[in-house]
Amino acid sequence: MNSLNFRDLLLSIPSQAESGLKASQNIKLAKKPDQIVICGMGGSALAGEFLQAVFNEFKIKIPVYLHKDYDLPLTITKNSFMVCISYSGNTEETISAYKKALSQKLKILAMASGGKLKDLAIKNKTPFISIDLNSLPPRLSAFYMFSALVGVVVNSKILPMNVIRQLKDGVRNLRIKTIEDSANDIAAKIGGKTPLIYSSLKMDSLAYFLKISFNENAKIHAFSNFLPECQHNEIQGFADESLNLRFYSIFLKDSADSQKRINKRMDIMTQMINKRGFDFSIVDFDTFNLKNIFEKIIFTLFMGGFLSLKFADIKNQDPILTPLIDELKNALNK
Incomplete structure (x- = not known):
């Protein structure tokens, strides 16, 4: 590995x-x-x-x-x-x-x-x-x-x-050790559950990066969506409380963002899923003192990397190789 x-x-x-x-x-x-x-x-x-x-x-x-x-x-x-x-x-x-x-x-x-x-x-x-x-x-x-x-x-x-x-x-301004410690803490909380990653539409690309990091590096399913859209459909999936042992939510939040309505929606959503027994983590860009979009992007690159690397270690997977993707490409070339 x-x-x-x-x-x-x-x-x-x-x-x-x-x-x-x-x-x-x-x-x-x-x-x-x-x-x-x-x-x-x-x-x-x-x-x-x-x-x-x-x-x-x-x-x-x-x-x-x-x-x-x-x-x-x-x-x-x-x-x-x-x-x-x-x-x-x-x-x-x-x-x-x-x-x-x-x-x-x-x-x-x-x-x-x-x-x-x-x-x-x-x-x-x-x-x-x-x-x-x-x-x-x-x-x-x-x-x-x-x-x-x-x-x-x-x-x-x-x-x-x-x-x-x-x-x-x-x-x-990157604080790599702080990001790695936070990623390891979240990974321990996720355990064997499937990650569900949520963000605002503005930060949808960052949530998507976390998703594909889990997919390619850790070789596990993960899914991402954005607010407010997910609150018009996907949120209903949390009605089945028997699924709380299968899914873990990660919310990318920007408390300093001007879209206060989005933050209010995120707060309400976390309260709702918590009441139904679903665990989650909030990764707040403001907590990490991220001042601009570039800091948020590079922070997410490291957060996704460290999170998925921890999972790859736990599952004894090589985080670099992507054998199924290679298999599909080889089949297409025949």
């Missing part, structure tokens, strides 16, 4: 900010796009998930869409900016989207460590960012890809220049 190696890889994440920004320093858009479409699957799409959260925080009116499928979404315009990300460079859905965007003569940025996507980008003279991270798993490379994207949108004057300082400050 590679748990010690995984922890070392996790601790290398902060250095990805500088290298990602450097990789994108010469890339910018000549004019602002109608929309930014991130084409990617799994961990390769996380950069787009996080960029959505940043745009929401800064109230940027250019929409960021995630496209996790073949071809292109129907909402594409001639002035769309396509970002095709495939860590391996061989993700067939992303290559399909790239080829379609190329045929429509759209503005494209490609990002990969190699593979077919890199070859296509070089052949077609598409702006390209190389992911040079010594074979890190995509989910542990997300901060590099995200930082590179931030660099591009800052260079293009879509985000203000002070965003770079906030990104770097988020790395410097």
Whole structure:
């Protein structure tokens, strides 16, 4: 099992900010796009998930869409900016989207460590960012890809220049030991239960990252949803009190957030499920003194990493390998 190696890889994440920004320093858009479409699957799409959260925080009116499928979404315009990300460079859905965007003569940025996507980008003279991270798993490379994207949108004057300082400050202000201790405490409380992760819509990408960390690193089922939507359907699942031994809820809360109604909804929901015997933990960004969206993103990268690593240790699972994903890809290639 590679748990010690995984922890070392996790601790290398902060250095990805500088290298990602450097990789994108010469890339910018000549004019602002109608929309930014991130084409990617799994961990390769996380950069787009996080960029959505940043745009929401800064109230940027250019929409960021995630496209996790073949071809292109129907909402594409001639002035769309396509970002095709495939860590391996061989993700067939992303290559399909790239080829379609190329045929429509759209503005494209490609990002990969190699593979077919890199070859296509070089052949077609598409702006390209190389992911040079010594074979890190995509989910542990997300901060590099995200930082590179931030660099591009800052260079293009879509985000203000002070965003770079906030990104770097988020790395410097990180309290890794505190996060690890909190993650280990929550992991002990979860035990053998299935994690259910909840957040506001603004922080949905962070809840999603926790979910996929459990899936890929610990090899367990986990599910995420956001408020207020989950309170119009999923909350009813807590009516069956016999399930309280099967599920454990994690709430990502931001007490300092301006959406006071969301925090009130979260408080009421935790009271309701507690009354029905369901255990939960609240991870409050304000408690950890996280001041901006970048600090919240990198905090969540470590929280998800440490939480899932603890589970991988308990279950004697290798947190790096993803054998079922590899099996499926191999079957598709036959």
